[in-house]
Amino acid sequence: MPTPSSSSNPLSSISSFPSSYTHTPSYPIHTFSKSMMEAKIESAEPIITRWELNSFSYTKDLSLFNHMRKEGQELLKSVKDLCRAMHFLVSENSPSDKLALAQTLMQIAMKRVAYEFYWILSKHCDQLDPGSVAGQSSNELRNSDEEEEASEDKNKLKRASETTEVESASQFAMSDLKAIADCMISSGYGKECIKIYKLSRKSVVDERLYQLGIEKFKASRIQKLNWEELEQMMKNWLSAVKIVVKTLFSGEKALCHCVFSASDMIKESCFCHIMEEGAMNLFRFPEIIAKSKKSQEKIFRQLELHEALTDLWPEIEMIFNSDSTSAIKLQALSSKQKLGDSIRTILSDFESRIQKDSSKTPAIGGGIYPLTESAMSFICSLGDYSRILSEIVAEYPPRNSTVTETCIGGSASPASFHLAWLILVLLCKLDCKAETHRKDVALSYLFLANNLSFIIEKVKTSQLKDLLGDGWLSVHTKKLKQYVLNYETIAWTKVFSSLPEKSSSAITPEAAMECFQRFNAAFEEAYMKQTSWIVPDGKLRDELRVSIAEKLVPEYREFFDTYVVMLNGNRNLKVLARFEPDDLGNYLSDMFHGAPILVDFSSSSSCSKSPGCILR
Structure with a gap:
């Protein structure tokens, strides 16, 4: 030394x-x-x-x-x-x-x-x-x-x-x-003894703090740091605080209490003098961070700071348990409370930003809305801090907790309720955004299905799965299926209705010709439109194709096999029956990639046998 x-x-x-x-x-x-x-x-x-x-x-x-x-x-x-x-x-x-x-x-x-x-x-x-x-x-x-x-x-x-x-x-x-x-x-000669001890040990403590990277924190300087510098400072604090509290502070107290065990007043006075400056500086840092400008990117480091203080709180209370050191304990508590306030403010701002998102630009092809991606990325990351988040939001439940309780159950943690609420706010916003596709209701439902599918997958592959539980997944999976059904019903009703009902009696050749013409026009319209639509999730995309094919192909095949024979002598048969049943599956495979495909439907009546008729 x-x-x-x-x-x-x-x-x-x-x-x-x-x-x-x-x-x-x-x-x-x-x-x-x-x-x-x-x-x-x-x-x-x-x-x-x-x-x-x-x-x-x-x-x-x-x-x-x-x-x-x-x-x-x-x-x-x-x-x-x-x-x-x-x-x-x-x-x-x-x-x-x-x-x-x-x-x-x-x-x-x-x-x-x-x-x-x-x-x-x-x-x-x-x-x-x-x-x-x-x-x-x-x-x-x-x-x-x-x-x-x-x-x-x-x-x-x-x-x-x-x-x-x-x-x-x-x-x-x-x-x-x-x-x-x-x-x-x-x-x-107690006064002289105490003076020697205070000066000697304070220099040791100050030197140890300096070696651990704990500098004298000034709010004016911290406010001027860019995010990279500020984040590094927080990392240094987080790596040092556990060592400082559990080793430096507790060890110094043990030493002080041993040397001056004969007098409670002297040992507490000495310990306070040695610790006060360094400890107050250490525990003031999180409060300075909490008072800095709020932003989403800062919340995770603030959660870590809060978690460190929470985990160390039993030791802090034990070490600084005297009247002389109460100010140090109060500073640590104040920093913890200010961090909690800051984190709740950032969460509230995040919720408000979702609700106030005013973008009128629809998602291309009914795909994933940018807000969905950014919001779920943030919410999933919050899930990694569920333990400390529960403590912070415990006394501030969502405004409408009954909505989330029906999905995740009343015994879930405060963090589970809050994260479920944020997702609900996002889903409500997506319902509003779906109105940007109001000119095509089918596309609105496809948009909702895509975004809900994305949200469900993010929940399944993150900590949110355990936090929200099977109940939440079950409720929203059913909702996804309903969106898909609504999409299919609206997007393909015109195609299905162009075919005669099974219960009807045999129709005339003229009526059959009209049915073929209506089907050709309806299918071409649906196909050309939906090749420009997108379903990013491969599993959902395949499920949609299979579902549509299972409903459409058998009905068309029955109609085709029944009436193409009746029109066999018609010189326009190739134009009328331009789609063979096997063609439909091939055409459906082109859909939902978000890239329109140019097809000359009139050039051939058998695309299934001549793939070159599809001009990409």
């Missing part, structure tokens, strides 16, 4: 340590004689002066707790004895030349232990890494991915050995820090 500049060096406060002793120790004072207390002062003198920082001896550059822990513990014991003796002499109000000596020794001792405190905090930074400390306080913070990678016994043993060494060093450092802190606080 970089050495702090002289202006921020915590040890600079040592020179201003109190010169007189007025502290009342926390331990009970027993009855001792004056001579016994003076003897304790005399016993403490050589131990304390030996480690005086201002001397020119080699001891100045050594850390007792790093190289000679036994001597360090002896020093703390001497300070404790010295403190007890000073308190006795002061309480007895008995003149003693030893009291002045004791005050001088206390100054020397406190400078030394303060140095040791700072030295441990600085030099043992790796052992006091919040990740290591957090790992000791909770087994849940162990990295499962790393455990899986080290599958071989040898690697496991090596890692276990290294972990044990790190934890051992960490435990020693924490134990020494606690002992020194208890000593300084009980001796009346």
Whole structure:
């Protein structure tokens, strides 16, 4: 860790340590004689002066707790004895030349232990890494991915050995820090101890945040970023926040509570000072994002930010559970709420854009409307965030929930209801768009069938299938079949009605000729029109062709076989009976590709035998 500049060096406060002793120790004072207390002062003198920082001896550059822990513990014991003796002499109000000596020794001792405190905090930074400390306080913070990678016994043993060494060093450092802190606080030097600790640990936390890519977020700067830059910033935040909360923040709290376990007030005050700036900055970022300009493309990252805060909320509440850190928790909560508001606004805007779509341009050939594609792409992507979306929209159900309940059931999740509602809004808009084909009602139904088929397929092949359920699919599949039936009925009624009814008696040759002429004209019209129509879904396209053929070909074949014999002597027979029954299937196969085909129907009476008569 970089050495702090002289202006921020915590040890600079040592020179201003109190010169007189007025502290009342926390331990009970027993009855001792004056001579016994003076003897304790005399016993403490050589131990304390030996480690005086201002001397020119080699001891100045050594850390007792790093190289000679036994001597360090002896020093703390001497300070404790010295403190007890000073308190006795002061309480007895008995003149003693030893009291002045004791005050001088206390100054020397406190400078030394303060140095040791700072030295441990600085030099043992790796052992006091919040990740290591957090790992000791909770087994849940162990990295499962790393455990899986080290599958071989040898690697496991090596890692276990290294972990044990790190934890051992960490435990020693924490134990020494606690002992020194208890000593300084009980001796009346708590203020100096706390200052050293705050400055040292805050620099560590700030450095860790910087290394994880958490910079100081400013709303004015974020508002100016383009989408690519903003998205990268959100990715960085998402990749860091879990580590920061579960490792950095929790580990720092564990360390702080260990070192200052003797005082709840001190440990909470220290932890708040160390955390407040970095944590407030971290948790303010999502709120800044939530307040930025709304757009559909931002909603998915905002959902991820909201999800991260939701998943981490139990840890956030546990870590920042004191009055002193309540502002940090409130900031995290505020960001979560603002994200929820922003996401609901974007969803509402999306719904409004569907309802207000004013394009009058019909879909070419009754195909997929552009709004259908873009809206379903967005809705399907929302389905991937159903868990967090349910939490966000739970208190804001659709305006007409009974409509969606009939399709997906009343026990569905809030996200299921909301997504079903958005699809319903889209379907209602498509009903309106179908009116752009009002000059050809059959094409209107084909348009509705195409778009509903597209929507159903998107639901089947996405997370929406599980969210909306079989009930929704069943209802809308029936609706699709009805659209198809309506299309067939309207588009082919003229063709079917050109043939005589089966129940009618035999007709005259003249009537048969008229039937052939009506059929030729009706079929040619239907064929030429519907080759320009489109059905993008291959399965639906084949089903339509088969359905039309099954209804049309048998009826025409019966008519053809019955009356073509009757007209056999007619010189215009080839013109009248220009379509043989097998021709119809070939012609139907050309339909619904959206590319009109030019056909000279009068050039041949048997296209089934001469495919070249179809001029593409």
